[in-house]
Amino acid sequence: MTDQSIAGRAAIVGLGATEFSKNSGRTELRLAxxxxxxxxxxxxxxxxxxxGFSSYSVDKxxxxxxxxxxxxREVRFFSQVPHGGGAACAPIMHAAMAVATGxxxxxxxxxxxxxxxWYRFGSGSYGFGDTPIFDNVNYGWYMPHGFHTPAAWVGMFARRYMHAYGATSEDFGRxxxxxxxxxxxxxEAFFYQKPITLEEHQASRWICEPLHLLxxxxxxxxxxxxxxxxxxRARDLTDHPVVIKAGAQGMAExxxxxxxxxRKEITGLPELGVVARTLYGQSGLSPEAIQTAVLYDHFTPFVLPQLEEFGFAPRGEAKEFVRAGHHARGGRLPINTHGGQIGEAYIHGMNGVAEAVRQVRGTAVNQVESVENVLVTAGTGVPTSGLILGSE
Structure with a gap:
């Protein structure tokens, strides 16, 4: 570790959350x-x-x-990271940099x-025409062609991935x-006691082919x-500090x-490749050192290329990984043991970081044995971020 690295110099010592619901009945400020x-x-x-404080955009x-x-009394550091869910891990990285540098x-x-x-991110109606900032003008080139929602944007990548590598809707369903x-x-999950079968996944209605509702x-x-x-300082506060072993942000060509x-190819997530190389280089760890992972699952198709970008499966072979059940309960690399944003709640990825904290602490409801290191990723398809959290 060099003097400039944040690896191992900061720790998470406190974790709090509200219940997850479809109608909280409180303001976002009160929930926060x-x-x-x-x-x-x-x-x-x-x-x-x-x-100090750090959060991320699309925040009120x-x-x-x-x-x-x-x-x-005195606040000396505050940051807000852009790009919505792609920033889910970045505030923890910013916090680590702030405390490591004093x-x-x-x-x-x-x-x-x-x-x-209160409002819905994926409604397809955003009022872009009334606020012609760069992002809105940029989306204006896509919306006339039917690209109105995040599901439609991801569907384009998913269809190409299926064509290139032979992945199927059933693989996403797994x-x-x-x-x-x-x-x-x-x-704590919204879908507590409500598992689904692959047949139910396949029978769920289309949102934007090849994406089903589920x-x-x-x-x-x-x-x-x-x-x-x-x-x-963390050692004086808790017997189980969760060490921030690495943190990274990433954009790619x-x-x-x-x-x-x-891009020349749209079957991968090269921005997460940037994050992966930074995290492994910073921590000195490899994919084999990770016992469980929290992979951003706003849409299932993007979970497969994440497994590939981080070295858990060769390029194009994540479908074999999920067909073998390596990602599931009892598998080689259980992912999203809290249920993910699909099953627990969509708190823009922050509830995934919380699950990583619980796994390191040994207090997760679906605890993986002998956890030393947990990989966490943030939103895909946008400038993004990631973390490796672990025990001392």
Whole structure:
């Protein structure tokens, strides 16, 4: 580890979350405060001592208001990472950088959504014509051709992947079935006690071919928060600090937001390849050192190329990985043991980071044996991020 690396220099010491629902009945600010206070209580830290915050875009909860309500005395660091779900891991990386460099001592990372009861990310009606900023103008080139929703954008990549590598809708369904199996035994999951079969997946209605309804994540209300501090201080706060062994962000050639259709190949996720190389290089770990992973599952087709980008399967062979059940309960690399965004809730990926924390702590409801390192990824199809969290 060089002096410039963040590897192993910060740890997560507090975790808090609200319930996950379709109608919280509270503001996003209140949800954020509930999760943040729970995380600080878990860490045993006075709210007034928080001096840093990090979250990510498509967020309506300003850090200054949380700071005011917490009674923070001095806030010395705050950041908001762009690109929505692609930023799900980046705030933890930013927090680690802040505490490792002395910019802050105690950083709260949070995500709060009323994404079902207040507004919907995938509605296909965004008012782009009224706000001609760059992203909106860019999407204007795609929408006349039917690319109105995230499902349509992902469907383009999925169809090409199927054509190139022989993957099938059933392979995507195997990802959904495994996620719902984990959710069925997770009391915090919206789909608790509601597993599905592959036949049910195949019978679910089309959203945008080749995506069925059960290939798509939920829309959820809820909040998750975490507390990050220096590793040496973490040992004084908890017997089980969750060490941030590596953190990375990534963009790749030809990158756009969900519409990188003009690359030479659209069967992979090269931005996650950037993240993978950075995480493994920073931590000194390899795919064989990972016991379980939380892979961003807003849509099932993108789980397969993630397995390939991170070296768990050769290019084009992730379909064999899921056909063998390596991703499922009892498999070689169980993924999304909380149920993922398909089965637990869609808190824009932050609930996935929370599951990684629980796996390292040994408190997950679907605990994997002898966990030392957990890989977490963020949103796919956009500039993205990732983490490796582990035990001391």
């Amino acid at each position: 405060m509930e999760a943040t206070l729970a995380a600080l209580a878990d860490a045993g830290i006075d709210p007034a001592d928080v001096d 909860v300003p850090e200054y208001e949380i700071a005011r309500l917490l009674g923070c 910019m802050a001592n105690t950083v709260v990372v949070y995500r709060s959504l009323n994404e079902r009861s 990802v959904a079935v495994a996620a719902r199996d984990f959710a069925a035994t997770n009391p 290939d798509c994540c939920q829309e959820s209300d809820g909040a998750v928060a975490m507390v990050i501090t220096r590793r040496d 030809g990158q756009q937001s969900m519409t990188s259709f003009y």
